[in-house]
Amino acid sequence: MSSPILSRRDLDFLLYEWLDVAALTARPRFSEHSKDTFDAVIDLGADIATKRFRPHNKKSDTNEPMMRPDGTVELIPEIKDALDAFGEAGLVAATFDEALGGLQLPTAVARASLLWFQAANAGTSAYPVLTIANANLLAEHASASQIDTYLRPMLEGRFFGTMCLSEPHAGSSLTDVTTKARPAGDGTYRVTGTKMWITGGDHELTENIVHLVLAKVPGGGPGVHGLSLFIVPKYLPDGTRNDVTLVSLNHKMGNRGATNALLNFGDGTYPVSDEAGAIGYLVGDEHRGLTYMFHMMNEVRIDVGLVATAVGYTGFLQALEYAKVRTQGRKTGEKNPSSHPVPLIEHTDVKRMLLAQKSYVEGALALGLYCSLLVDEQQTADTHEQRTRATLLLDVLTPISKSWPAQWCLEANSLAIQVHGGYGYTRDYDVEQLYRDNRLNAIHEGTHGIQGLDLLGRKVVMQEGAGLQLLVDTIGQTIARVDESRAAADTAGYAKELGAAVERLTAVTSTLWSANDVAVTLANSSIYLEAAGHVVLAWIWLEQLLATDGKDGDFYNGKRAAAQYFYHYELPKTAPQFDLLSSLDRTTVDVRPDWF
């Protein structure tokens, strides 16, 4: 395809015209940087992604990872070449301290660079994305020697990292983790158990793999509070193989380039000592594993939203390109069958499908960059209050930033297929793979339903509702910026509609929590998540619209048209959702398994 992977113009708009990321250079942490260095790292990402990641995207789909008889993993060589280029460019360490060899870039800028890789090749980009999240956890919680032994090589691109939570019998239910870690008496632990769905779980891409493993130590009590976190490297510091064994690879519908593994820890395949178990190194304190892991999990959830966005965005650009060059049929009202066929993009229904995609992927991208900037805010804002505020807002937005792109950028991919017609359903084009790749994102790192429970059951009620209130206030500040005397009639109307939707969200939240039965409160938490998501995206679109104020030209007209689409076609979908929620509907509570 001749279409670009992403729109650099849109990134510039969002980062500089809307979020004013250049202002971050005034902060001490980023004082060595300038808009030029920000641009350079985004350009570098675009360049490497275009040249090294995109070309093998289809090939790695067709030639998925296979397990060799000797237990090693066979990957197409292009994957290692691409990842070596990524590592050599120093991009794993983009946001890390200079003291660790990092570039000390803002997260918003680093993610804007990373997005190109995710758009070019979701599978291959999964390795560094997980490695970065793993490294962030270690930077926060690991000991000095763990940082030297494991974090530094990850930042150099020599090691990759994983997160090992799920087990075959317990996908989403961490309460039921049975992997055990026994103290060996020398400060290390012996880890035994089986972990499932481990992305990047095994490969020969790097010198070592740093598994972060949730396991139970004796005396930890039942449930998630008994979990501790361990570094379990594939190779021990002396170079001997640790007892971590690849059992099998999962063969998936999409996202095939990334290995996804079932791993045994301590099954004796590679015995390391008289005592059974893989050698593990405790991170931080015992029984605090889940708290640490949430640090990584929350980051990865935002990453999932971003990869869903990137895959949706690149599909949109391909559909747009196709709609401009492919001719078919005539415009409504053209009666002369001998007239020339017109490009697809002249058909209103095709424009509808393109506008829908545009509103989804550009909205999701804006939200993802906004959340990334909140990471910078929580780390570098001037005051403690600002940092706390950023953390709280990010907490509330995280389930939405994960689930909304997973749902709607998948829909964008479906519409990209539809714009291509029958060709889009064939493997001659890329859009069918993008659709398959993106379907993963509503499942992993907390399913759609779990994000709903997180938002309604935890995030909007924590700190006595302070998180929701902060979101409402933040949206209110945007609405207040719409000067009715100056704004276009449309914009003023959107601000009113958004205000009304926010009021409904607040009211519905109260109503749901006024039910005396938590089963009823949470029964429709997925619907709540979706309604809240659309409200947040309407806010993000109003923000973008305000950033176009007084600006002319096709690009800004496009933004305004997409905002109009979102307000005319999408936000109204929340009305019946709020109606359902405020009725405390019991349909799904009352239906009995035997009735199916």
Added chain:
Amino acid sequence: MSSPILSRRDLDFLLYEWLDVAALTARPRFSEHSKDTFDAVIDLGADIATKRFRPHNKKSDTNEPMMRPDGTVELIPEIKDALDAFGEAGLVAATFDEALGGLQLPTAVARASLLWFQAANAGTSAYPVLTIANANLLAEHASASQIDTYLRPMLEGRFFGTMCLSEPHAGSSLTDVTTKARPAGDGTYRVTGTKMWITGGDHELTENIVHLVLAKVPGGGPGVHGLSLFIVPKYLPDGTRNDVTLVSLNHKMGNRGATNALLNFGDGTYPVSDEAGAIGYLVGDEHRGLTYMFHMMNEVRIDVGLVATAVGYTGFLQALEYAKVRTQGRKTGEKNPSSHPVPLIEHTDVKRMLLAQKSYVEGALALGLYCSLLVDEQQTADTHEQRTRATLLLDVLTPISKSWPAQWCLEANSLAIQVHGGYGYTRDYDVEQLYRDNRLNAIHEGTHGIQGLDLLGRKVVMQEGAGLQLLVDTIGQTIARVDESRAAADTAGYAKELGAAVERLTAVTSTLWSANDVAVTLANSSIYLEAAGHVVLAWIWLEQLLATDGKDGDFYNGKRAAAQYFYHYELPKTAPQFDLLSSLDRTTVDVRPDWF
């Protein structure tokens, strides 16, 4: 999987408790039949589908059709075995006249039997589905000798049929068909051109393939009115190869078991006479080809809705089975982490996903069987008025019966994946393939957008709106059957909501056609299609609900719960759609290609 392919209990409910298909045996055409023979053909379908079609569904996905160097098609042998069993059972001829060797069964019963094959294996079932539709066209429009030469062998399962409309440069735009047919002077024609997306376009499954080809004869004038229809067999009656050449096979995301071909007609690969071109035999009169083809196309559109339904239904049953046996987590409010995990189906959000699937697939099945019964009505109802009424109602319902299942039974497949969690995304389970298979159905035989244009641009305005009025009256009769004094409060409420939705549909249709710009009228025809579809399905659910009246037990409670789900969660989605439509929204009309 241990789950059944379809629910025989649901079919019995729909056919006998709701539609009273047994009453058809009172009609002369079906007088040789009884409920027992109806049951027998459904059981036969279920048996052959389970034993011969289902076992190779995954294998034919993994081993898709390939073109050999000699130009023939390589298929896994199980496909031919299965199709031979189908043909030997006489099922191609299920609805045809006894005089043609048919079983003279009602279409509703034949389709209920065929559904098992479509649920078991969408790819392999595509061959007979197209053959039956082709045969129906020939039975209506072909000459006596064409019937003997081509139709009878198809009914015997010895020949298969195709429909050849699209061309590489013109997928949906039949105006731009360039395939030509020149009279050869001996009553035959010479056909030259290229046809694309031909399902069953080439294979060695049968002795011959009967292509029905749209082409232009000289003097036919431009546009679709110049099209004529030809039988172009792969092999001529004397056994020599006709000049029909397989150029390539399309390699698709799903639905891989069915060959989908690019065919050349008359490119000289198999020259048949001094004059270039494949030999074609005119069906009916010149220049009436599209009218004849619509006979087949309308039937195939309902078939597409049925295969979408079948694939959605079988995925639902697999998700249901999985939700019953897989344990995970605890119910809301259970605080003891040492308690046993519960089956997935105990979780409210999983019940929501199962109820959604149930409301989609059982609703779609009911609509499909209703439309099938309309075919029987148009052919065998007692009075001319009843037959005309059935034809008109079927005309209006056809775009919905095609597009609604394609959209919502795909959503059911997505939810079936979601219920399976990560496992559902792997190829160890079937649901990911069902999702890929089903994505085709919004594309072929008229895209989703084209169905919208057909409904709003043609069907609801033809005969001065008589079709829409008939639909409204028919729904009104159902509402009138709800006796408010007797009915449960829920049912009476649903009847009122349905009545209000029908009023909005009528009003919106008037408003749209009151616009003085047809581009504005049709701008949101896809949204109109979706809103009208939900109204029709709400009606179908009220019909089913009335058929449960006074009946107790899990099955009927399940029907009532699914109806409740549809009225609480689905029908309200139409309100913002109607709002958008009645505003004569211009967003998609006004957005300019350059703004993207």
